[in-house]
Amino acid sequence: MKKPDIASVAVVGTGVIGRSWIQVFARAGCRVRAFDQNPEQLARAMAWFKADLKDLRSRGEIKKREAKARWDLVEAVDSLEDAVAGAGYVQESGPENLAAKRALYAEIDRCAAPRTIIGSSTSTIDMTEVAAGLPGAARCIVAHPVNPPHVVPAVEILGGTETDRKVVKRTIKFMMGLGQTPIVMYRFAPGFVMNRLQSALVREAVDLVKSGVCDVQSVDDAIREGLGLRWALLGPFGVANTNADHGAAEYFARFGESYHALWDDLKTDIRFDDDLLRRIGKQTDRMLPSTHQTQRAWRDRMVGRIRRLKAEDPLPLKPRRRTKTGKR
Amino acid sequence: MKKPDIASVAVVGTGVIGRSWIQVFARAGCRVRAFDQNPEQLARAMAWFKADLKDLRSRGEIKKREAKARWDLVEAVDSLEDAVAGAGYVQESGPENLAAKRALYAEIDRCAAPRTIIGSSTSTIDMTEVAAGLPGAARCIVAHPVNPPHVVPAVEILGGTETDRKVVKRTIKFMMGLGQTPIVMYRFAPGFVMNRLQSALVREAVDLVKSGVCDVQSVDDAIREGLGLRWALLGPFGVANTNADHGAAEYFARFGESYHALWDDLKTDIRFDDDLLRRIGKQTDRMLPSTHQTQRAWRDRMVGRIRRLKAEDPLPLKPRRRTKTGKR
Numbered sequence: 016m017k018k019p020d021i022a023s024v025a026v027v028g029t030g031v032i033g034r035s036w037i038q039v040f041a042r043a044g045c046r047v048r049a050f051d052q053n054p055e056q057l058a059r060a061m062a063w064f065k066a067d068l069k070d071l072r073s074r075g076e077i078k079k080r081e082a083k084a085r086w087d088l089v090e091a092v093d094s095l096e097d098a099v100a101g102a103g104y105v106q107e108s109g110p111e112n113l114a115a116k117r118a119l120y121a122e123i124d125r126c127a128a129p130r131t132i133i134g135s136s137t138s139t140i141d142m143t144e145v146a147a148g149l150p151g152a153a154r155c156i157v158a159h160p161v162n163p164p165h166v167v168p169a170v171e172i173l174g175g176t177e178t179d180r181k182v183v184k185r186t187i188k189f190m191m192g193l194g195q196t197p198i199v200m201y202r203f204a205p206g207f208v209m210n211r212l213q214s215a216l217v218r219e220a221v222d223l224v225k226s227g228v229c230d231v232q233s234v235d236d237a238i239r240e241g242l243g244l245r246w247a248l249l250g251p252f253g254v255a256n257t258n259a260d261h262g263a264a265e266y267f268a269r270f271g272e273s274y275h276a277l278w279d280d281l282k283t284d285i286r287f288d289d290d291l292l293r294r295i296g297k298q299t300d301r302m303l304p305s306t307h308q309t310q311r312a313w314r315d316r317m318v319g320r321i322r323r324l325k326a327e328d329p330l331p332l333k334p335r336r337r338t339k340t341g342k343r
Numbered sequence: 344m345k346k347p348d349i350a351s352v353a354v355v356g357t358g359v360i361g362r363s364w365i366q367v368f369a370r371a372g373c374r375v376r377a378f379d380q381n382p383e384q385l386a387r388a389m390a391w392f393k394a395d396l397k398d399l400r401s402r403g404e405i406k407k408r409e410a411k412a413r414w415d416l417v418e419a420v421d422s423l424e425d426a427v428a429g430a431g432y433v434q435e436s437g438p439e440n441l442a443a444k445r446a447l448y449a450e451i452d453r454c455a456a457p458r459t460i461i462g463s464s465t466s467t468i469d470m471t472e473v474a475a476g477l478p479g480a481a482r483c484i485v486a487h488p489v490n491p492p493h494v495v496p497a498v499e500i501l502g503g504t505e506t507d508r509k510v511v512k513r514t515i516k517f518m519m520g521l522g523q524t525p526i527v528m529y530r531f532a533p534g535f536v537m538n539r540l541q542s543a544l545v546r547e548a549v550d551l552v553k554s555g556v557c558d559v560q561s562v563d564d565a566i567r568e569g570l571g572l573r574w575a576l577l578g579p580f581g582v583a584n585t586n587a588d589h590g591a592a593e594y595f596a597r598f599g600e601s602y603h604a605l606w607d608d609l610k611t612d613i614r615f616d617d618d619l620l621r622r623i624g625k626q627t628d629r630m631l632p633s634t635h636q637t638q639r640a641w642r643d644r645m646v647g648r649i650r651r652l653k654a655e656d657p658l659p660l661k662p663r664r665r666t667k668t669g670k671r
Contacts, residue, residue: 235578250563264624
């Protein structure tokens with residue numbers, strides 16, 4: 016992996032997402048200063064980072080020397096000023112509400128050097144609103160990962176209306192240098208890209224169970240032993256492209272009317288209620304009797320293995336070169 | 344793999360789906376008699392089967408002896424009667440329209456021994472309508488795979504109103520014996536389970552591109568380097584279960600309102616038109632400049648590798664024991 020072009024970063028907010036970013040940055044060789052307004056959360060994050068390095072060693076994925084090098088790159092600090100001092104990039108993963116985000120951004124903007132990029136892990140908030148009125152609004156950007164980012168590489172990248180296009184480009188380049196995959200957005204939409212796609216699938220999954228077409232296990236098997244096996248390799252357009260001899264446009268032209276008819280049949284007024292939640296919980300517990308801890312550890316190590324399979328035998332994809340933020 | 348409990352099968356209709364079923368059955372050690380009303384299509388299917396065995400050998404996935412054993416199990420025959428004679432299970436993969444299906448089913452039902460199950464690869468038709476009025480309606484069932492079934496194991500299983508519950512159970516057991524994963528349905532819904540789930544995701548994918556939130560590559564990267572990495576391992580309920588300390592019900596209770604809000608924001612009146620198809624085609628071609636043949640071969644061998652990873656380190660899932668077809 017090429018070294019990323021920003022050598023020092025600050026991690027501000029060290030909950031489940033923030034602590035995972037520590038591993039992302041340290042893995043890429045960045046110096047990391049981590050800060051959290053709650054010192055106990057910061058201590059827990061450092062303990063997690065240590066344990067994760069130990070896990071990686073015990074699975075033979077990294078050597079002792081590499082674990083030590085990563086550990087030495089990371090420093091827990093007592094103040095926001097110390098975290099941000101000298102950082103070329105700040106990853107903010109604070110509480111998910113606009114007032115708290117605005118206050119935290121104002122403080123980071125006050126402390127950070129002029130060229131420092133301030134990226135946010137927010138999954139819901141428009142950067143236009145966070146950065147409104149800030150002197151450094153041009154260097155504020157959303158960099159929203161999947162949970163956890165040290166396992167799953169996709170990161171949504173979207174500026175606000177005042178964000179400098181060069182900041183967008185530099186953030187995309189930096190994320191690629193970290194080994195993450197930037198999901199470039201041209202404009203804000205609630206839920207960004209990934210949560211919109213996920214929620215569309217979840218709505219139909221919930222309706223299938225609610226309406227009694229099938230149970231939780233059939234839905235999950237349909238994904239994990241069916242559609243999801245392809246989606247780990249190709250997105251919906253790539254899948255369409257491989258399903259017709261002349262590609263995606265031919266596929267959707269041929270099956271367009273079938274899609275329209277199915278779309279019209281999907282229910283849209285689904286709501287969770289206590290009975291539905293109880294049924295989902297009961298059926299999911301029956302399907303997955305192991306502990307959540309076991310399931311998470313399995314998920315994370317298996318995602319790592321799938322990524323290695325893909326790295327060893329990649330489909331020749333055209334690398335993204337154009338990073339303009341306008342509509343094509 | 345345990346030997347399936349039905350030793351002889353007939354494959355009727357040998358297009359892209361039917362020919363793939365030949366590999367599924369032969370791999371499991373079943374004797375296969377294949378028939379197609381179009382002799383050229385049958386010859387192409389046998390040529391494909393031979394080439395696929397050769398590919399498996401060249402990748403070191405099977406030995407010469409195994410390839411020969413599979414080849415010897417399969418016989419192309421000249422008539423439906425010959426195909427069905429002695430078969431304990433018939434997999435029908437004929438043309439996808441009700442009149443043709445009904446005619447073919449009537450003929451198979453006339454030729455097949457009384458206990459023989461007649462499964463259909465149909466992706467859209469209700470078995471109640473296909474089997475209406477047939478003497479053997481009780482042994483008629485849908486067994487709809489993902490394309491191609493020898494690569495992706497999920498198979499949707501659904502009887503019609505006249506289908507014997509014992510036939511449903513025997514089909515589920517047989518599919519598991521073949522190494523496939525039965526997706527058990529309790530009642531008919533257009534698109535069954537998988538095409539409904541896929542179409543829900545595709546609608547939002549298409550809208551993101553159509554409305555200019557992002558391009559085809561961002562959607563596909565969001566899936567293949569984000570959500571899809573988890574979906575190869577856990578379905579939407581399993582993912583929810585690992586995203587909260589107390590499981591899926593807690594997760595959906597906590598984020599229920601966020602889901603409701605996002606669901607209300609997803610557009611539902613999306614339609615393909617020429618301009619949209621052109622944009623999708625152009626952006627997909629730019630993303631995937633390799634040939635469709637290359638992409639398909641890569642997809643199929645990579646799915647095989649992901650399945651082997653999962654077979655070597657499986658999450659302890661509770662095996663499905665209950666196969667009743669009523670609503671829980």
